[in-house]
Amino acid sequence: MHSEKEFILKNKLGLHVRAAAQLVKLANRFSSQITIYKGNLKADAKSILDLLTLAAAKNTTIKVTCQGSDAKDSLNAIENLIKNEFHEV
Amino acid sequence: MKMNDILKPEAVIFELKAQDKISVIQELSEALHKINHQVRKEDISETLNKREELGSTGIGSGVAIPHGKLNKIETITAAFGRSSEGIDFDAQDGELSHLFFALIAPENSAGQHLKALAKLSRLLKSLAFREALLNAKSEEQLYEMIIKEDNSY
Numbered sequence: 552m553h554s555e556k557e558f559i560l561k562n563k564l565g566l567h568v569r570a571a572a573q574l575v576k577l578a579n580r581f582s583s584q585i586t587i588y589k590g591n592l593k594a595d596a597k598s599i600l601d602l603l604t605l606a607a608a609k610n611t612t613i614k615v616t617c618q619g620s621d622a623k624d625s626l627n628a629i630e631n632l633i634k635n636e637f638h639e640v
Numbered sequence: 641m642k643m644n645d646i647l648k649p650e651a652v653i654f655e656l657k658a659q660d661k662i663s664v665i666q667e668l669s670e671a672l673h674k675i676n677h678q679v680r681k682e683d684i685s686e687t688l689n690k691r692e693e694l695g696s697t698g699i700g701s702g703v704a705i706p707h708g709k710l711n712k713i714e715t716i717t718a719a720f721g722r723s724s725e726g727i728d729f730d731a732q733d734g735e736l737s738h739l740f741f742a743l744i745a746p747e748n749s750a751g752q753h754l755k756a757l758a759k760l761s762r763l764l765k766s767l768a769f770r771e772a773l774l775n776a777k778s779e780e781q782l783y784e785m786i787i788k789e790d791n792s793y
Contacts, residue, residue, distance in 0.1 A: 606758035
């Protein structure tokens with residue numbers, strides 16, 4: 552199964568270390584291969600190092616693609632995390 | 641932004657003496673203080689420690705990137721330290737951390753900060769480069785390797 556969706560990062564700091572760590576933690580709960588795209592750059596959502604290479608700041612558009620048996624659930628979970636601005640205070 | 645703009649040879653520690661999280665932050669703060677005399681090293685370590693309280697910057701693969709913002713800093717500055725034995729830094733993957741890149745940035749520099757982190761991550765993503773850093777023979781060699789690898793991008 553394949554699911555994908557675009558999002559605009561609205562949290563103040565963008566995909567900084569803490570946000571990336573949260574994303575990795577969430578992504579690791581799923582077996583799907585999850586990839587984050589920013590323009591022509593891509594990163595494995597299960598690696599903080601990889602995610603940080605995107606330098607995705609606030610208001611960046613990213614595309615999330617999920618490939619695997621739990622693709623739909625993983626995309627929903629990630630959508631929630633992004634919409635909740637990575638639980639930033 | 642190039643690595644030689646943010647990392648100076650004086651801020652490279654060939655072998656960290658620290659064996660735990662608190663002392664490695666102190667050692668890196670001392671290195672950062674060397675190139676930022678205007679900031680007390682206690683203020684640097686306090687900033688880095690506060691950030692760690694929000695969650696470890698031990699991001700896995702033996703890499704840790706303690707960082708923070710300080711209003712007395714003019715430009716982003718990095719320090720690098722290496723621990724052959726490894727230090728328990730509460731890393732996200734539960735492994736010991738060996739390569740420490742500390743970053744301090746001015747307030748309101750979120751964009752620059754992200755770019756510096758991206759640059760570091762691009763270098764450190766390579767397993768071969770991480771191993772090469774661990775096998776370096778001197779401070780000078782470490783510094784050269786980092787600058788050279790950065791210039792190859």
